Amino acid sequence: MDLKIDNKTVLVTAASSGIGKATAISFLKEGCNVAICSRNKENLLKTVTEIAEANLPEPAWIVCDINKEKDIENTIRVVTESYGGIDILVNNCGGPPAGYFENLKDEDWKFAFNQVLMSAVRFTRGVLPGMKKNNWGRIINITSLSVKQPVDNLILSNSLRNAVTAMAKTLSNETGEKNITINNVAPGYTLTSRLYELAVEKAKKSGESHEHILASMANAVPMKRLGKPEEIASLVTFLASDLAGYITGTTIQIDGGIIKSTY
Ligand code: NAD
Numbered sequence: 221m222d223l224k225i226d227n228k229t230v231l232v233t234a235a236s237s238g239i240g241k242a243t244a245i246s247f248l249k250e251g252c253n254v255a256i257c258s259r260n261k262e263n264l265l266k267t268v269t270e271i272a273e274a275n276l277p278e279p280a281w282i283v284c285d286i287n288k289e290k291d292i293e294n295t296i297r298v299v300t301e302s303y304g305g306i307d308i309l310v311n312n313c314g315g316p317p318a319g320y321f322e323n324l325k326d327e328d329w330k331f332a333f334n335q336v337l338m339s340a341v342r343f344t345r346g347v348l349p350g351m352k353k354n355n356w357g358r359i360i361n362i363t364s365l366s367v368k369q370p371v372d373n374l375i376l377s378n379s380l381r382n383a384v385t386a387m388a389k390t391l392s393n394e395t396g397e398k399n400i401t402i403n404n405v406a407p408g409y410t411l412t413s414r415l416y417e418l419a420v421e422k423a424k425k426s427g428e429s430h431e432h433i434l435a436s437m438a439n440a441v442p443m444k445r446l447g448k449p450e451e452i453a454s455l456v457t458f459l460a461s462d463l464a465g466y467i468t469g470t471t472i473q474i475d476g477g478i479i480k481s482t483y
Contacts, residue, residue: 223461226251238412243448392469408475442477
């Protein structure tokens with residue numbers, strides 16, 4: 221299947237590991253110009269080296285703390301100056317801290333608001349003028365199964381991911397006539413360092429091993445396994461393609477069937 225996105229410029233945020241990294245690799249395989257950003261220079265360089273060792277073109281990389289407005293502006297400027305614009309934006313972020321309502325303070329909420337919602341708002345605001353000018357654009361937000369089925373102990377994620385979802389749906393009404401689609405991809409339990417860390421944290425509290433917790437998570441999925449970052453990446457890449465030009469304003473779950481609702 222020819223996705224017809226070779227030579228498009230893609231920015232994948234928070235992409236030095238996990239779903240972001242797999243997504244960047246998927247776009248590189250499609251012949252796109254890919255830029256990745258993340259807050260840690262060493263991790264970024266490690267990722268770029270790994271990609272080069274896999275005989276793929278090296279992505280451009282920018283150190284960016286997506287909680288900081290100035291870093292976001294700088295990232296967009298650098299990518300735009302290097303490639304002449306950004307055609308495809310993948311808004312990924314680190315997962316907000318776990319916690320129950322009673323244990324979270326205003327600072328935790330503000331941090332998660334910046335990390336999850338404002339990062340997506342700011343990156344989107346930065347790329348939209350160029351996309352409108354080109355009469356073509358794709359924005360894909362990585363959210364979570366929690367938008368359809370809240371996850372216990374993740375109230376920050378559960379709340380703010382839904383804000384991203386509503387923003388995307390509303391904005392898609394404003395950008396459709398310019399051929400700019402905006403969609404959300406909601407991963408289920410996917411084996412990355414984020415999931416591993418959540419399992420380790422849960423293990424400390426429950427006294428079970430994190431291996432046991434990961435195995436129980438997999439067992440709760442109808443497909444009896446955890447997702448792979450590459451599986452999320454394939455969906456993101458398809459949504460960014462020319463072939464997906466009539467899909468907008470939607471949230472697509474990719475969860476091995478774990479979400480119980482019918483919509
Ligand atoms: P991950 O921990 O493997 O990767 C997160 C990436 O974000 C890393 O590259 C990290 O360096 C970067 N990052 C974190 N904070 C940053 C900041 N302030 N500025 C810039 N970069 C930053 O996580 P993942 O599993 O790939 O998850 C990606 C997203 O998908 C997260 O938002 C996560 O909550 C969500 N998600 C993951 C799962 C899962 O099971 N893995 C399920 C549902 C939703």
